Amino acid sequence: MAGKSLFRKIWDLHAVAKLPTGQTQLFIGLHLVHEVTSPQAFDMLREQNLRVAFPDRNVATVDHIVPTASQARPFADRQAEDMMKAIERNAKEFGIRFFGIGDAHQGIVHVIGPETGLTQPGLTIACGDSHTSTHGAFGSLAFGIGTSQVKDVLATQCLAMTELKVRRINVTGRLRPGVYAKDVILAIIRKLGVNGGIGYAYEYAGDTVHRMTMEERMSICNMSIEGGARIGYINPDETTFEFIRGREFAPKGGDFDRAVQYWKSVSSDADAHYDSVVDLNAAELEPMVTWGITPGQAIGIRERMPALAEFPESERKSAELAYHHMGFEPGRPIAGTPIDVAFIGSCTNSRLSDLREAARIVKGRKVAKTVRALVVPGSTSVKEKAEAEGLDRIFSEAGFEWRAAGCSMCLAMNPDKLKGREICASSSNRNFIGRQGSSTGRTILMSPVMVAAAAIEGRLVDAREFLI
């Protein structure tokens, strides 16, 4: 009999009951809550006279709507202020731990979970945000959920779920200098498509993934959802355990040693059954950039944009819409495309290592006069650490705005937005039409290093030219 995957093991351990619908009632070990998708859920609890079942397994913060220029209260935007008051009241009333403005733990929910040690292997995690898949980097099952499901988790600490199939994605080969985890995941989505993962959990494996730091693994798992996979994960190993050791909410002393035994036990067995296996050779990859309006519409920086004839008929209309929105011409090189805005941030790429790598390029150089550039650290703690290393000065002296922590221009719920048809080189995860706050604005996804290089040149370039 074949062995079990990590998905199978964690699923079985957390299965509470079979529901009359045939779904599984699955216990959720950690529920992360943020200001935008939770107020309606708390209202529903009040209406139905329900309490939070396991308050100490729920943690809340604010990230989506917070301004990053000035975080002085009350916020200038009244709607944002109302939303802040709502989560503060809800956290207090229902007895949930809350990391608010001014707290070192405040930040993008998918950055602070790992950095506080809350995110650990072998957990089931849920959050009302699709990029919850990020936490799978630790070997957990981490589900993005809607608001009605947020209510379910608050009221019962469970989700009604249907099992997923598991696809193992073997990534092999040494990444060339200047090629990062972001390029790997964009290449995976390009290969498998933005809907290729529907019905699947993605298990990322192979020597390339095994060599990655936790921060790189998080960038990979973060974008699973862009490939249609609701969750993505990586089997935990020594890199994972060492990352967690000593963090505030990590197990201590003898608990930690026992925890490692548990964490090792949830890894996929060598002979585990997979519903699908895919291989990717990463040794040949070059820095990736998107040319269209889905994360799968990506190419290497030295490639030409695809001709319409290259698309199967069913995808041609989407490609035409993408070219129309972007104002690009099929068959042309993408390198050299002028940009207006450079954004380094988001739950994909706003961690300390992202900022360090980008700063290597920025140091001693100036942002092009035609470019508005900003760096938004993923958490208050990332911001403080970066400042202790002097990264803020490197960015500021080059002409980047150095901001406070939040989601910012990834989804533009705060004042950080594109204007009109501006083109943004962005380290975020979605290039959807209107995503960055202007219905005609344009987003080109890439690694933070590529954003930094584009900011300096004022146009898309192969950042490796700066790294030599």
Add this chain to the structure above:
Amino acid sequence: MKITEISGTGIPVEGNDIDTDRIIPARYLKEITFTNMGKYAFYDERHDSKGELRPHPFNDHKYDGAKILIVNKNFGCGSSREHAPQAILRHGIKAVVGESFAEIFAGNCTMLGAPTVTMDEREVIDLMAAVRANPGTSIRLSLVHRTVTYSGKTVPIHIADVVQKALTEGTWDSTRLMLENMEKVRTTAGRIPYLNRFQAAEG
């Protein structure tokens, strides 16, 4: 409430990979209730930058009162925002028929008692064409028989067994179902290592 059948006229919104930012732009997520979401469905697709109406099925009066939204592949991809199905349903839609759906979007619809059902590409194209040619075409979606019937033609649909059961038996309120199992929830919590200082891992 049991949902076994939905009848009404249709409205086609053509295109693959129509994401949740297109269904409802993030700036409308700043409201702390879902009450107004119906106004914002496809807002940026329906209005130009000056706020003037643009051609879009949701602006086209010939589709007024439609209950069945017809879409193509990977509809609702992107964000987990329940605001997206809330916007569509509060606009008056009761069911969505398409080639495929993003998982979180489809799950959110189920939680709200709205079926998302799939049909073959060819059948979706035909249904869209029929509705465009005659917006008054009456469509009957049977969750019991797993069919769509229109213009004297009956086409098979696919709906996940759990969703079919939840809607036709009126058990899609998962909170209520799961609250009945709270004793089992506590038993499960008792065997999960990280809730018990990893003592279970030793055994």
